[in-house]
Amino acid sequence: MGLWDSVKKGASDFSQLSTLQNKVKNNEVLTVDEIEEFERLTKGSIEESIRKNPTKYFKKSNKYGQVEIDDEKRLFKIGLTAYHFDDLNSYELLENGSAITSGGLGVGRAIVGGVLLGGVGAVLGGVTKKKKQTNFVESLKILVTFKNKKPVSTTIDFIKKKQKKDKKYESILLTAQETLAGFDYIINVLENDKHGEIVGNISGSNNLSVADELRKYKELADDGIITIEEFESKKKELLE
Incomplete structure (x- = not known):
C-alpha cells in the first residue's frame, strides 16, 4: 500500500x-x-x-442542580468532567468548612449539622451546636470524593465570598440541595444494583440448606438490604 x-x-x-x-x-x-x-x-x-473516556461519550438525560446524569451509560458530570456512577465514593455539603450533610455508598445521607427542611428545601443552622450561628456565610461547597481516580476529590463551589443569609442565600442553598439529590440518586442506583446482586447470588446457590438460606435472608433484612416483606415472601417460598 x-x-x-x-x-x-x-x-x-x-x-x-x-x-x-x-x-x-x-x-x-x-x-x-x-x-x-x-x-x-x-x-x-x-x-x-x-x-x-467517559467525558467523550457523555450525553445528559437529567440534571440535578450542578450535577448532570447520563442514565443510559450510568455516567455523571461535574463541570466539564464525566465520571462513572461507581467512581462515586462520598459527598458532603460544607458551610464555612463545617459539614452540614454527607452521604455515600452503604451509608445513605445523614445530617451532620443543621436541619434540612423538606426534600430539596433549605438548611437551617449550617453549623454545629458548639459554634455560634452567624447571619453571614463565607463559603458553601460540596466536596466529592472518588474511588480509584486521580485526583481523588473535587469541589463544587456555590459561595466563595461573604454572603448574607438572605433570599439570595436561600436560592443558592436550594441549588446545592438539588445537587445533593443528584448524588443521592446515583447512590440509590448503586445500592439497588448491590441489592439485586446479593439476592441473585443467594438465590442461585444450590448448596445451602433451607435453614442456612433463611439465616442469610434474615441478615439481609436486619441490615436493611432487603425489606421485611421480601424476607417473608422468600421465607414462605423456601418453607413450601
Whole structure:
C-alpha cells in the first residue's frame, strides 16, 4: 500500500470511527457489523472505550442542580468532567468548612449539622451546636470524593465570598440541595444494583440448606438490604 493509499485509509477510518462514536454517545443501537468495526478501530469494546473516556461519550438525560446524569451509560458530570456512577465514593455539603450533610455508598445521607427542611428545601443552622450561628456565610461547597481516580476529590463551589443569609442565600442553598439529590440518586442506583446482586447470588446457590438460606435472608433484612416483606415472601417460598 502506497503512502497516499495509507493516508486515504487513515482518513476513512477516522471518519468511520467518529460516526460510530457519535452513535454511542447518542445512545443509538449499533448493528453487529458496526460493533465489530468499532472494536477493530478502537482495539477494544464499547464498554472499555466509555470507561477510558467517559467525558467523550457523555450525553445528559437529567440534571440535578450542578450535577448532570447520563442514565443510559450510568455516567455523571461535574463541570466539564464525566465520571462513572461507581467512581462515586462520598459527598458532603460544607458551610464555612463545617459539614452540614454527607452521604455515600452503604451509608445513605445523614445530617451532620443543621436541619434540612423538606426534600430539596433549605438548611437551617449550617453549623454545629458548639459554634455560634452567624447571619453571614463565607463559603458553601460540596466536596466529592472518588474511588480509584486521580485526583481523588473535587469541589463544587456555590459561595466563595461573604454572603448574607438572605433570599439570595436561600436560592443558592436550594441549588446545592438539588445537587445533593443528584448524588443521592446515583447512590440509590448503586445500592439497588448491590441489592439485586446479593439476592441473585443467594438465590442461585444450590448448596445451602433451607435453614442456612433463611439465616442469610434474615441478615439481609436486619441490615436493611432487603425489606421485611421480601424476607417473608422468600421465607414462605423456601418453607413450601
